[in-house]
Amino acid sequence: MCARKIAGVLGATGAVGQRFILLLADHPDFELKVLGASSRSAGKKYIDAVVWKQTDLLPEFAENIVVSECKSDAFKECDIVFSGLDADYAGPIEKEFVEAGLAVVSNAKNYRRAQEVPLVVPIVNPEHLDMIEARKADGKKSGFIVCISNCSTAGLVAPLKPLVEKFGPIDALTTTTLQAISGAGFSPGIPGIDVLDNIVPYIGGEEDKIEWETTKILGHLSSDKKEIRALSSEEIKVSAQCNRVAVSDGHTECISLRFKNRPAPSVEQVKDCLKTYVCDAYKLGCHSAPKQTIHVLEQNDRPQPRLDRNRDAGFGVSVGRVREDPVLDFKMVVLSHNTVIGAAGAGILIAEILLAKKLI
Ligand SMILES: NC(=O)C1=CN([C@@H]2O[C@H](COP(=O)(O)OP(=O)(O)OC[C@H]3O[C@@H](n4cnc5c(N)ncnc54)[C@H](OP(=O)(O)O)[C@@H]3O)[C@@H](O)[C@H]2O)C=CC1
Ligand SMILES: N[C@@H](CC(=O)OP(=O)(O)O)C(=O)O
Known part of the structure; x- marks a missing residue:
């Protein structure tokens, strides 16, 4: 079996972030290692930073992860970064991550309209991810962003x-x-x-x-x-x-x-x-x-x-x-389901498709 890809979640304490944590627990392709949220949460263990609101229990693996600031340096080991950031702050943070060469799959609305950014519902238009392949063929191998729809x-x-x-x-x-x-x-x-x-x-x-x-x-x-x-x-x-x-x-x-x-x-x-x-x-x-x-x-x-x-x-x-x-x-x-196929689940399925197409 291939080693799992390392994943990070931005906005890990929010409604979408919590769903990412549930869906990434024991995921066969991704190992969730880095969690980011605002400076109110950074430096705390996840269990102390989050107000857990899911009906499923907080997965044990996440409890003691110390929440990071949303800076690319803290996520540099990640093969894929999922974003559930508040859209008021997502724009510059996600831009900095892409410029640092990271692959970002975002729930936030900020870049959905951008011409060069695929807006993907994974059960509908995964072929739009081929834009990423084209960027790689151009030699722009480094960072990219894929947006998940509303x-x-x-x-x-x-x-x-x-x-x-x-x-x-x-x-x-x-x-x-x-x-x-x-x-x-x-x-x-x-x-x-x-x-x-x-x-x-x-x-x-x-x-x-x-x-x-x-x-x-x-x-x-x-x-x-x-x-x-x-x-x-x-x-x-x-x-x-x-x-x-x-x-x-x-x-x-x-x-x-x-x-x-x-x-x-x-x-x-x-x-x-x-x-x-x-x-x-x-x-x-x-x-x-x-x-x-x-x-x-x-x-x-x-x-x-x-x-x-x-x-x-x-x-x-x-x-x-x-x-x-x-x-x-x-x-x-x-x-x-708005936080699964409408948000975090869509992000994970997009990453699985990127992996299947060898784009991450
Ligand atoms: N909920 C849904 O069904 C859907 C949501 N979305 C989109 O996904 C994104 C997340 O939504 P949702 O989970 O509902 O939002 P929440 O308000 O529940 O969570 C927001 C997250 O952003 C973090 N955050 C807030 N301010 C900052 C900051 N200055 N720097 C870094 N992190 C910050 C919060 O951290 P902290 O706890 O530390 O404040 C928290 O982790 C939004 O862009 C939303 O529009 C998209 C589709 C569906
Ligand atoms: N606005 C949606 C959720 C959401 O945040 O959507 P968007 O990412 O498009 O802003 C709702 O209230 O159910």
Whole structure:
């Protein structure tokens, strides 16, 4: 067996950072050795720095790791660095890491729009990672960054990918999200008074991110593999409305879509296409890749966050209530685990793909 790659986590004390620690415990490819957070946490043992909020216990291996400042020097032995940094601070920190030659996979939004940065949902567009290969071929072997999408975007694009592959372009799409409180992070997190007995119909910046990120993720890699051509607003119109609801983990989205080509497929053809989709990460043999990428549920009252978010350990996406839509062509309900396939799990699966493609 090959030696495991050394991994580090930035923002290790946060909602996403804690999920990284759970998912990297006993990982066959990566050994998590370095943890970074703010100067409030640096210098403390992880167990003393973190306010652990997961329902699984804090893995023993992490308890006594002393938290570092987020400076590249402390991470120089790492083959891969996962970032769950607060976006207010991620920009300059991640830039310094890349300039120091490190490979960074980031949950933060800061570099998602950059032309030269792949924005990847690993069960959807792993081919965009070929941009990294192109950079290596150019002789720029050193550092790079890959961005993970917004968590709601991840759930949305998962069923779109196989549908577009099979039935051609989708030219109109609406989504109304019901987003879990863990999506807002832990520092400080959402006050109980705001979520109990309540729904908040606004999440700052979220609708805009879902609308443009979808066009980049469904966009095409240029022939020289140096940039992504996002879909234009003539090619696809995306409209999102976002709500915060009193759910711990798991983002639900009610989506409607229209295909460009006529006649549109039948409901049965749509379901069949989703059920039979096998993501490339699974074909590559990646450890965390879901065996069933999309679970199509037939019960009228599914998917539900508490019952369905952990399908394929949170790496699979659930789709239910697939039916005709009198305005567009189809509507359905999609559920995805926001801190697994929407965040830390996506980062780890991206790293597994990078490893399988010998890019780290
Ligand atoms: N939660 C989710 O579902 C998703 C989150 N994201 C993104 O992932 C990132 C992390 O989110 P989340 O875990 O929810 O956020 P949290 O607020 O829970 O955690 C933020 C982390 O950043 C660290 N941090 C804060 N300030 C600094 C600083 N000045 N220097 C270094 N580290 C700092 C914190 O450390 P300390 O404890 O020491 O303050 C903590 O580890 C964000 O960019 C977010 O937008 C993306 C997709 C989904
Ligand atoms: N805003 C998302 C989580 C998040 O932080 O997204 P982003 O990384 O796109 O800012 C939520 O509230 O559920």
